[in-house]
Amino acid sequence: MIIFLALSGTLLLIALILILLPLLRSVSTRGLSGREVNLQLARHRLIELESDVASGRLDAADYPSARSELERSLLSDIGDDVVHGPPSRSALPTAVLIGLIFPFAAAGLYLMFGTPEVLMSAYTQAASPKTISQKKLPPVAVLIEQLEKKVAQNPDDVRGLLLLTNAYMSLRRYADAVPLFERWQALDENNADLLARYADALAMANNGDLTGKPTALLERALQINPNQIQALWLAAMAADEQHDLSTALVYLTHLQGLVVDNQEAHKEVTAMIASAQSRAATPGVTPSSTSSTDSALNPSAPPARLSILVELDPAVAQGVSTTDTVFVYARPIGGRKMPIAITRRRAVEFPLRVILDDSLAVMPSQKLSDVEQVEIVARISRTGNATPTPGDIIGVTRSVTVNTVDTVTVTLSDVIP
Structure with a gap:
């Protein structure tokens, strides 16, 4: 609504300027332009008289009377022009009257023939957006x-x-x-x-x-x-x-x-x-x-523990970011490839050293100490998803005996297609 009123006011002001400006200009220009023309003509006629006297076409004795006639004619022309000036000044009251009546007339015509209720409706709706949204959305x-x-x-x-x-x-x-x-x-x-x-x-x-x-x-x-x-x-x-x-x-x-x-x-x-x-x-x-708690229940069972070193093949290192996730897990040989122990790290630096033991078991019913051999898998995931996806970098070891004292090395070298 405010934008509409501002635009309407601007257009009204422009219209008033276009109407009133010619009227206001006429007060000073109508008398002035005639006087200037008559003066120019008189000067030109006086120069001609002086030229005629010098050339002998006009007798010197007749020059004063001719000059006097020219001056009388000039006074008569200027007088007539000034007399026509004052009537043009009546444009000033006219301009004032138009300036007062025109805006009220425009507003009245809009109220009579326009659609002000639409304008007020838009203003009301803009002021209460909650009402609109409530009408649009069902319960x-x-x-x-x-x-x-x-x-x-x-x-x-x-x-x-x-x-x-x-x-x-x-x-x-x-x-x-x-x-x-x-x-x-x-x-x-x-x-x-x-x-x-x-x-x-x-x-x-x-x-x-x-x-x-x-x-x-x-x-x-x-x-x-x-x-x-x-x-x-x-x-x-x-x-x-x-x-x-x-x-x-x-x-x-x-x-x-x-x-x-x-x-x-x-x-x-x-x-x-x-x-x-x-x-x-x-x-x-x-x-x-x-x-170690489980081992205490069975003293003869050695603690299940694997020391793992994860290395990154330089051939695939260029695509690895420090924000990528590294999953390292052990899974049983044969049967389902479900991890039985897993850990998650950031790909901040390589080689990466991790320990897998029963504390990292996925399911309490199947732990690292429950199997004899596993394979170790390391995988870099850009999405952080535990499920392998195309583009992940993976490395898998051969069969590893649980409780081996040797460090198991896994090299990340293959890209999942």
């Missing part, structure tokens, strides 16, 4: 109802299930979300993220209890993706609920390495580790001492 209940109808009509629509499930979880309608997770799992049974969220919904629908099916779902999720952060977090909580602090510390230690870039999460996990250590049955339990 949440209507959106939920539309999603429910869509899912009912298309039971296999994964996107519809996802949207409705997210809506239920956001509204804390966990009991309504559980059946959708069951249907969703049937469509995508190997989705670790889905399994972790399913376990969360089940627990929340049961007053936060993670025992039973939620724990089984979390274990399945970690078998698919050992680095699924939500699954690790919930699995640690589930173990803590069962007073299995050693298992909780295994999960938390692994989780701590995955959230190193998230200060808030890393701080919370560190606090959870400290709390678990302080409540452990054996005083002084630390994440790295979990394997």
Whole structure:
């Protein structure tokens, strides 16, 4: 509205200037221009008289009378011109009158023939954007109802299930979300993220209890993706609920390495580790001492431990950034290639030295000390994703005996196509 009024006022001012300027100029220019012309003509005529006297065409005795006649004619012309001047000054009151009437007339014509209600409506809408947005967006209940109808009509629509499930979880309608997770799992049974969220919904629908099916779902999720952060977090909580602090510390230690870039999460996990250590049955339990605790239960079993040196082939070093992530893990020979111990570092400098032991086990049910031979894998990930992707740089060792005293060297030299 302010812009409209400013533009209208500017255009009105320009129109007034175009109308009034000629009127104001006429007050001084109409009398002045005639006088100047008559004076110029008189001067020219006087020069001609003097030339005629000099050339003999006019007698010297007649010169005074001719000059007097010229002067009388000049006075008469100037007098007539000045007489016509004053009437032009009447333009000044006219200009004042137009300047006063013109703006009011323009405003009146706009009110009569224009659309001021549109202008006021636009101003009102601009002043209350919340009202507009509220009119455009339907209530949440209507959106939920539309999603429910869509899912009912298309039971296999994964996107519809996802949207409705997210809506239920956001509204804390966990009991309504559980059946959708069951249907969703049937469509995508190997989705670790889905399994972790399913376990969360089940627990929340049961007053936060993670025992039973939620724990089984979390274990399945970690078998698919050992680095699924939500699954690790919930699995640690589930173990803590069962007073299995050693298992909780295994999960938390692994989780701590995955959230190193998230200060808030890393701080919370560190606090959870400290709390678990302080409540452990054996005083002084630390994440790295979990394997020694297992060995204490069986004194004849040597501690499971592998010292690994990770080197980077200069041929592929140019594409590596210090922000890239390095995963180093051990996996059993033959069978499923699921890591049984894993650690995560930054590609800051090479060679990189790491230690793998039972404290870095992915699953409490399968640790490094439970197998005799493993292969060591090192991988540089630009995305930080635990799942190998094209462009990652990888290196794999031959079969390595667990508890070997020798340092195992892994060279990063191959690029995943």
